[in-house]
Amino acid sequence: MEFLFLGDVVGEMGMHMVNEYLPLLKHDLKPQVTIVNGENATKVGRGINLKLFKQLMTDGADVVTLGNHAWNNEEIFDFINDTDKLIRPLNYPGNDVPGKGCCKLNINGTKVAVINLQGRIFMEETDDPFAIVDKLVTQLKKENIKIIFVDMHAETTSEKKAMAMFLDGRVSAIVGTHTHVQTNDMQILPQGTAFLTDAGMTGPNDGVIGMTYQPVIKKFLTSRPNRFEVETKGNGILSGCLIDIDKKDGHAKKGKTILINKDHPYQQV
Template identity: 55%
Template sequence: MRILFVGDVMGSRGRQMLTAYLPKLKSRYRPQVTIVNGENAAGGRGITGKIYKEFLQAGADVITMGNHVWDNRDIFEFIDSAKKLVRPANFPSPTTPGLGQVYVQVNQLKLAVINLQGNALMGQTLDNPFHKADQLLAQITQETKLIFIDFHAETTAEKEAFAWYLDGRVSAVIGTHTHVQTNDARVLPQGTAYLTDAGMTGAYDAVLGVQSEKSIERFLTQLPTRYVIKDNGRGVLGGCVVDLDDLNGHARKIMPVVINADHPFSFDD
């Protein structure tokens, strides 16, 4: 099975990049499943029902989320009916709407897609993602060996530790949240594909998708300057492609994907 994953879609520029390049990426890589992180899709904060449908129409099979999942109140109007939207599974299960995992059926194969949020430096403490993963896998492994986790977390240490903890038990642990693609894509010794951060999809000439002057102002003044999403100019798309062994669920290969002015898309690459 081949999976295409696209990192945090940031604002309208990110949505433009996704709709422009996702069909091209699918044509080039021929994934069986396409997963998109959409937690920043609505102006950098959350997602709307309209955007959720637009992502599905553009070619996404599953949309994962993160710490901004509840920022746009529109989500409460549709999350329980959005069967292809996955919010962090380690929110309190009795009181939290939506799904923390979904299954995607591909012919005779079934892929489990899980979203989990880290706790280190995230501004909120959810259920321990390591323990939550154990709980989820106890049931999921009865259904399938093909398991993909979007781990939405701040620190490299927590992401790496999480991947090593699950090495051989899940197919892939792909990090999101920090918006800069890391240069450490690898398959761990027991067969789990890992990437600390897949990168973002949005404005290229910006600071993590935010207007650079606003970000600079905050660092200069040390005041709580309001961030403004950059919605024009050159774009970037970050993500990865993961190839899995259909029989044992282990990763065979992980390939980073990046499209920007310095790495333009080409079918000849």
Template identity: 60%
Template sequence: MRLLFVGDTVGNMGVSMLQEYLPKLKRDLKPQITVVNGENATAVGRGISQRVYKQIMSAGADVITLGNHAWNNAEILDFIDQTPNLIRPANYPGPDVPGRGYTIVNVNGKQVAIINLQGLVFMDNLNNPFDTINAILEQVGAKTDYQFIDFHAETTSEKMAIARYLDGRVSALVGTHTHVQTSDYRVLPAGTAFMSDAGMTGPYDSILGMQTDLILKRFITQRPVQFKVAETGSGILSGCVIDLSDRTGLATKIRPILINPDHPYSN
């Protein structure tokens, strides 16, 4: 089993990069399932709309994950309950959270659980992700062959900690949210693939997808600035591809994907 994961899609350029490169990646890498984080995918860089959801799915995603901006576009409440392949962090508190925190996809007779979790450090005060994933695995662990987690979190330590905690219990855990691809991809000792952050997909000539001059103004003046998604310049697509054992359901290999002017695409 091969899984392709693409990190935080930011703005119109992020969607355009998916439309241009996701078909090529799927053609050349031949993944059986493709997951895309779309929590920054609207034109303003926060949340997702139904139109953008359909664009990402049409580009080749099988499942779209979200994160701390899941609810920033109120339109999501109109369609998230009808879209089982759009998932939000599973550890939102309360009994009546719209949508779902995981989904199970049938791939050639194999059951693949795609799970979305959000960290707590420097983030919103959600339920403990360690407790949440234990509860989810009790429900789906025995009836799924593979388990992939998009862990949307700020700190590398929290991402590493939950990956170590789950080592051997899930197929892979990849971080999102910081928009900068990390070079710590590896298969942990008990067989779980891990990467602290897959990176972002969107404007390359930016600061984390936002217009550079506005971010600089914020740092220099220390006064509030309204951030805007960069709309010009070149693009970037970041992610990873993970190979999973058909026998054990654990990982055999993980490697990064990075496409930008300094790393042009080649198959």
């Protein structure tokens, strides 16, 4: 079973790249499940709204994951409880957190679960993602769900890799998001879990991780706060990965990264 995953969609250019290329990727790669991280999808690059969520679904997403900007657009509180296909980090603290951190799918008789987690290092304070996901995975296994895909939204490579090793053999794949730079370490861990430190972003290619570069440089030069804005000009980039998972045991068989930009133009498969 093929899973297509697209990294953080950033701003209007990110939405445009999804609209232009996701239908082509689905046509050529024929994934059974498509997951898109949409936590930066709004025009200002923080949060998501109902219109953008519906557009991602129309363009081909089966599940949309979020991250540390989940609550930045207040409109989300009006609709996140009405859909199972938009999930926020599982380990947000509190007993009355809107939405869900896990989505369950039935793909032609095969049970699939998609989990969204958020790291704690250099991020907002959340509950322990290791303890919480451990409990959930145990429950999903009792429900005979063998295929489990995890979006690990975290800052540090060490926390992402530690989570992958912690869950190796118990989940099918762990793909990192948040840092917006695609890593070159796609691998199948010893117990059968696919791991990629970061899928990269889908959005403006000519800024600094999606933002206009001038304010970013100024902040580095002066160490003073500066307002960052999403880049709207220049070239776009689409980043993600494709992972093949065995339906029988839920182990990953192979994986590869996907990168589309001016230096890596799309080529029909």
